[in-house]
Amino acid sequence: MATTKKLMTLLSKQGLTNQRADIIANFTNGRTTSVRALHPFEIDKLCNFFEAEQKKIDRDLDKKRKRVIAVLFGIHEKLNKKVSMQYVKGIACKAAKVEDFNKIPSHRLDTLYAAFLKQEKDLDFSNRYVSGLINEAVCYN
Structure with missing residues (x-):
């Protein structure tokens, strides 16, 4: 059985505290805008919905974090440099200007991924270009 406190916490985690009255009014078809006036089964339904939404958000963030780590x-693999997970997370934190890797917001993870992916592609191009120059020089010698 969910409580009003749990519902309020879920709304807060998703940044919906200011829209609470509208959400409750929509859910109850205008019957009430107050959390206190909700029936226990309504609180359960709302909590289940927002828990499912939070799980989707968490999965999405996890996926984005893994993409940044992978890139x-x-x-570093292209640079033939062996690095640890902590080192990689440290780079991402430094780039995002945060202390904790898990505190990097979703939109920032997207921009970091795009920037680092571009860097990785640039390394691929420069490696191919230099290899081509070396092969050309070997042919002339």
């Missing part, structure tokens, strides 16, 4: 490992 950073890819860059």
Whole structure:
């Protein structure tokens, strides 16, 4: 059985505290805008819905974090540099200007991924270009 406190916490986590009255009014078809006036089964339904939404958000963030980690490992692999997970997370934190890797917001993870992916592609191009120059020089010698 969910409580009003749990519902309020779920709304707060998703940044919906200011829209609480509208959400409750929509859910109850205008019967009430107050959390206190909700029936226990309504609180349960709302909590289940927002828990499911939070799980989707968490999965999405997890996926984005893993992409950033993967691209950073890819860059270091192309540079023939062995790095640890902590090192890679540290780079991402430094780039995002945060202390904790898990506190990097979703939109920032997207921009970091795009920037590091571009860097990785640039490394691929420069490696192919230099290899071509070396092969050309070997042919002339």
